[in-house]
Amino acid sequence: MLARAGSQKGRAFPIVIVGHVDHGKSTLVGRLLHDTDSLPDGKLEQLKAVSAKRGLEFEWSFLLDALQVERDQGITVDTTQIWFTTEQRRYVIIDAPGHKEFLKNMVTGAAQADAAILVVDAAQGLAEQTKRHAYLLHLLGIRQVAVAINKIDLIGHDAARFSEVAEAVRGYLADIGIEVSALVPVSARAGDNIAVHSAATPWYQGPTLIGALDAFVPRAHAVDQPLRLPVQDLYRFDDRRIVVGRIESGRLAVGDRIRFAPLGREATVATLEAWRGDGGAHVPRAEAFAGESVAFTLDEEVFVERGALASTPDRRPIDANRITARLFWLDREVLKPGDRLTLKIGTAEREAEVEAITESLDVETLDVATATQVDRNGVARVILRTRRPVALDTYDAQARTGRGVLIRGPQIVGGLVIEAADRVAHDIVAVDSSVTAADRARLNGHRGGVLWLTGLSGAGKSTLAMATQRALFAQGKQITVLDGDNLRRGLNRDLGFSEADRAENIRRLAEVAKLMADTGMIVIVSAISPLQAHRDTARQIIGAGFHEVHVRADLASCESRDPKGLYKRARAGEIAAFTGISAPYEAPVAAQLTIDTTRLSVSDAGETLLDYATRYFAA
Template sequence: MNRESLNIVVVGHVDHGKSTLIGRLLFDTDSLPQGAIEKVKRISKEKGKDFEYAYLLDAFEEEQKQGITIDTTRLQFKTDKRDYVIIDAPGHKEFLKNMISGAASAEAAILMVDANEGIQEQSKRHGYILSLLGIQKVYVAVNKMDLVDYSEERYSEVRKDFDRFLNTLGVYPIKYIPVSAFYGDNIAEKSEKMPWYNGESILDAIDSLEKEKGLEEKSLRFPIQDIYKFDHRRIIAGRIESGSLKVGDEIVILPSNKTTKVKSIEYWVEKDKKEEVSAGMSVGIIVEDEFFYKRGEIISHKDDIPVVTDTFGGNLFWLGKNDLEKGKKYKLKLSTLEIECEIAKIDKVIDASTLETIENGERVKKNDVAEITIKTKEPIALDEFKNIQSTGRFVLVDDLDVSGGGIITRGSSFEVEKKFKSEDGKVLSIRPRLVTRKDREERLGTASKVIWLTGKAGCGKREIAVNLEKELFDSGKNVYYLDYNQVAESKDDSEGIREVTKVASILQEVGNIVIVTSNYLLREEKEYIKSQVGKENFIEVYVEAPDEVCIERIAPGEKLIDLNERSRDPFISLYIDDPNFDSGEKAKALLGIIL
């Protein structure tokens, strides 16, 4: 059985202890190459210092460089629970170069800050980079607590300042952990020097992280890397970034909008023969139809295609030696695509140090963050970063130098028509909208959400839902209550959830807060809902009631449903212990939590 692996990036201001922390993690998990400890002891003695854990990192990297199969940007250690890969990107440029590389994308981050010095300019920049990389699972290690006498007051002060800054970027750390990497306090085990801290050590904290669902479960994105010709065969080669693909699948190649089927998945020797491939695999396929297809195009399934557009919006981190200029042409790299582009608009510039904001600027200076609109020479296929990360990241090249990187936040009204074939062979066309959901939300003054109440029959979820609808309506919100039984036609529960989700998504798209009720949601059903309405827009409320309460309230003919298989990790739980409970009061309480 393969052990689970998690990729972590460790970032922080120079001298805030990143190397010492990594050295400690390698040391405490017994993950160092033979002879490394003796070597560091010798180096430390020669320099007249105590044992320096930071030198372990250098020894480890030197050992890696001598190997053939080890990537020098990766450091590995393991705990009893899983294997870890530390992504070692020593500078901002390395981050940008890795932004379009799926192999280097981190799933979690440890952000280092010195308890004595507090937040520095580079600390803030790393916060921006984590935001641009879309890393949501962030721990902040408040290091060098030994230099402030393990002061709880100083720790709280640093935490408050950093939290205020990171929250403005949409980065919400899971935990702040006070540590002394040099002395090993709260690294592998809890330290007795900080009895006021009730949380976990670094290793326990990262072990408690749950991995996101696999990339193979997401929509298919297969960027074409190259076309190879062997005898009579034309093989499309590339790396599957997300989703899965099997022989016989109907696919669409974008932006050229060619539809065909997968004829075969190629292999060198018989033992490598596969009928299905998935995310992370580098593969070659042959399709049934002979088209002209080229590097940079993206293959997807026809029912879940990327956006095709020549204009899109993004958040950018700029590190170029020259300022980014409105109207100037650059080279855009997105997955395997390289194309000329122009900065059509600089919507907003944020100074990374002062947080000062400039609207509709003409240029972006080095180390600043900006919201920009990019226009490409011709339409390209892409995704919003929140939906598919690998095809939602880009970098900009200026004078052959990688100078900026960012994430795609929106397509625009310049989108080309999306065309695909229906089951009866007709070509259907969906025209792009000139009014987006964001536009509607701004006009209505309401952030559209989907609030999904689940629970056993008789628990009271429907009564709470109708009262919640009234409370939201009375407060001036656009709201609509959607009962599962009102919409779902399929007898299959999962298909019924998809039907309801489709209607909820449309209602949400026009700016509504949508309230839905159903008996339960399985984990895969929740993930589907999030993929349609946006993870940040979905709130599940589990209305929990004992069987005796449900039986007394249940409608004639209804049966209690065994919810043992239900995924038990809702955002909010409500408990009902009285069959005659006041549903209006419960709705008001829920309203207070949601808003």
């Protein structure tokens, strides 16, 4: 056995092991762990004892197939990560399922690897499922592949049969653009040619399987690549706004100027935050690197949301809304042009429509053909169009931000790598108005701005908005009301009530309000807008003219009013994700004005809002 180089440091080299369900992958992994002395002390003896107790012959695959369902069915159903060490370096094995039903997990596992071992049964040869897995390696950009032609003992260590299978495998992989680094005759059960050369194959002069692994060349380290940091979330802590996410590539330091795509906002990193794990003191740091999850603050309050992708301004990703991708389809329901799904790249999620299926590929014959749909386990090139731009890279340029998944409902239904993307134009120059805000204020006798009324359904927002509009109009003011329900009948009628659609609803509402306020009008927005993050988006878009007004009323009062009968329907389960019942409402943390309609009469509440508007929009 090889001695374990336990003191060796550095990044573990990730490899994925793929192949047909019956070709012995799990057995091979178990043997690798044993022959590199990477098993925990006593583990082998424990498993042998358990096997004997259950009346089973010991199998090396039992090291990985820990789930009862896997032992009973004899198949691996999930990806497993296990570490081992050779004399050269540390490895992390991503053992991916081989069964056709579990290709989703195989795609997930293989996407993390720098190289692969493809396991092929020496007797059965190059099966259709093996070809499918090999093509997935190509699809995911894995070009370093060693082939373990397994069960060589079951064919009597026949050199001629080995050569026949080896040439078939080498030819197929070459046809899909993968050059094989080694083809090794092995017996995972007996240990032939795993760590040491076997006397049973004197005709084989190539490397052992371990030797083939040690010959793999690591990818360029992620730290040396351009900064890519998908934003996971934003938090308020004390008076600070903290951005959190995982650095996928590059490094981040205090003082760095960074850009958030696709909106293009820029700011400087003010602090990198850290806290002691025991809840102790705050420990600032100066720099963080690829692979680390970080929390940081900015020197100014620019609009940032989950899904944004941080980079340096000079080495930025592509902001795109039309994407050409190579797709592997996993769903039983076929994919067709016009289908709408959710595209997820990093932490960003966008509604995407299949604009076209340009070609399909038969992974068995490698024939390319035109197609009108993609069947389950099919490979195709597709064009996707997103409603909102998404920040990404092509896979060849940046693997970590050049791949993604398609989601339908709660399920992942496809994996993809991005081949090309149409950039959204950022060289559009706004045209300044020939009439200034001051000119409009002088003519109107007041400044433009937005009163953003937020509160539960039934709190009285629309009632207040309409009463204040009438009173200001009577004073000769340029005044209008934008009601959330009314906009959903027209401009926003294509939006539903998912979290993404609610965010887009508020963004559009804010953009319209800003345009109208810029013409000198007083705009009253009446919208539940239940999440603080969405209202922060509106504030960022509108700017200094934004005034947040919390129309407050307790749930019981709102439900007793129920002017539209919505609470009754929500209680009956007829309306999903209804704010206050089955979806949250986040009260404003710093509203400019709060009007409590459970205490105030309609006229008093109206007078309060009218007085505020008169004071703050005076010219």
